[in-house]
Amino acid sequence: MASHQLPSARRPLRLLLALTVAATLHTVTIAQDDDQPGQPNVIVILADDLGYADVGFHGCRDIRTPNLDRLADQGIVCTAGYVSHPFCSPTRAGLLTGRYQQRFGHENNPTFNPQDEQTGLPSGEITIADVLRKAGYVTGAVGKWHLGAAAPFHPRVRGFDEFIGFLGGGHSYFFKTEARRSPEYLVDVERNGQPLQWKGRYLTDVLSDEALAFVDRHKAAPFLLYLAYNAPHTPLEAPPEYIEKYASIADEKRRVYAAMVTAVDDGVGRLLDRLEDLGLDEQTVLFFLSDNGGPVGINGSSNQPLRAGKGSVYEGGIRVPYVVRWKGHLQPARYGEAVSSLDIFPTAAAVAGGQLPTDRHIDGVNLLPYLRGRQSGAPHETLFWRTGGGAAFAVRTYGDKLVRHSDRNDELYDLSSDTPESHDRLAAEARAARQLRGLLEQWNSQLVPPKWEGPRRRQPL
Numbered sequence: 001m002a003s004h005q006l007p008s009a010r011r012p013l014r015l016l017l018a019l020t021v022a023a024t025l026h027t028v029t030i031a032q033d034d035d036q037p038g039q040p041n042v043i044v045i046l047a048d049d050l051g052y053a054d055v056g057f058h059g060c061r062d063i064r065t066p067n068l069d070r071l072a073d074q075g076i077v078c079t080a081g082y083v084s085h086p087f088c089s090p091t092r093a094g095l096l097t098g099r100y101q102q103r104f105g106h107e108n109n110p111t112f113n114p115q116d117e118q119t120g121l122p123s124g125e126i127t128i129a130d131v132l133r134k135a136g137y138v139t140g141a142v143g144k145w146h147l148g149a150a151a152p153f154h155p156r157v158r159g160f161d162e163f164i165g166f167l168g169g170g171h172s173y174f175f176k177t178e179a180r181r182s183p184e185y186l187v188d189v190e191r192n193g194q195p196l197q198w199k200g201r202y203l204t205d206v207l208s209d210e211a212l213a214f215v216d217r218h219k220a221a222p223f224l225l226y227l228a229y230n231a232p233h234t235p236l237e238a239p240p241e242y243i244e245k246y247a248s249i250a251d252e253k254r255r256v257y258a259a260m261v262t263a264v265d266d267g268v269g270r271l272l273d274r275l276e277d278l279g280l281d282e283q284t285v286l287f288f289l290s291d292n293g294g295p296v297g298i299n300g301s302s303n304q305p306l307r308a309g310k311g312s313v314y315e316g317g318i319r320v321p322y323v324v325r326w327k328g329h330l331q332p333a334r335y336g337e338a339v340s341s342l343d344i345f346p347t348a349a350a351v352a353g354g355q356l357p358t359d360r361h362i363d364g365v366n367l368l369p370y371l372r373g374r375q376s377g378a379p380h381e382t383l384f385w386r387t388g389g390g391a392a393f394a395v396r397t398y399g400d401k402l403v404r405h406s407d408r409n410d411e412l413y414d415l416s417s418d419t420p421e422s423h424d425r426l427a428a429e430a431r432a433a434r435q436l437r438g439l440l441e442q443w444n445s446q447l448v449p450p451k452w453e454g455p456r457r458r459q460p461l
């Protein structure tokens, strides 16, 4: 082929290509890090309704979490780690897509109904599992799904090769069939479409076992494991031998809650041991976080010193224990800049050499350059929250946070000196408030109304 022909033909071709690419769904490959070993595994461990204050690495005294503390010691503790929503399903929708879930109407929990093909993670959304599977990963989800119970929402059609868990928003921790409890909490625990036999066992232990078995099955391949414990979400249930460890806790709810947290901690410990035994520590990027703050008073959790809890856009609802560990690649540290659960998707795509969709806005940020100290500044200039289609909002820019509830005046807090959000500075900081309102309104204008209302249920959220 005569190369001299190319210059004249090339330009329009390149232009055409550019136009074609701009007009269709296209993807961008994120360059892999320069000093990483091939494609490391990615594990995301999500706890459910775990309070900010209920882990040893945040100073908890009465509940012992030696394995989570080991993880924290070996990783980076993001002390301002946020989720994109103060309750279960919307947070998961954001985490798995890297996008504010209000962009696609996923702002409420879905009603548990296997026949309802309207309420669940919209089929047009691309998940972290879609992206990593395309990059050559084996993908598995273990535990709670809560992103729709009908066939189009099943994890195995949302990018996961394997699913061992249950589709609803919670589950009985012991095998039961009685009808007094919501059917959602009694539904089969499945393993790739077949009911799993788990009678006589404790669900948290079952999920831990399944996570270990998944790692064993796929230790030779790069894998994504999304391990979503339903603990320590209600119902408050734990085996006596776990509860007995906490005889010194007088409050009964907290005593059982502590037992449930310990069962998660044991499971995480076994998983860490297995990774170590298999020599996979440096080949595995691991995230640990809770899906929202503790529902104080309901499951015995604590978010001290944060204000409020699950369901709220105050810090107690959205700031969670958040650890990233990648042995040999990330130096253990405490990291104070705000990070989000939305960041897991692009960070995972980056380590996997995966392709992020560019036909839509991805709100998460690849955290690695920041966590490695190679990029200065904060990963996010702003983080936003909206619940109830606009009943409540929050926006955080560095230390400043504006809170808006539809039934009261806006509030402004300086989180750098007032983590508990106890001193409203709105009157004193009118200019900052104006700026934050402007940012909030600009963001809100990009969102759509909730696609469905939240279910009416006896227990909140």
Ligand code: CA
Binding pocket: 048, 049, 087, 088, 233, 291, 292
């Ligand atoms: Ca939750």
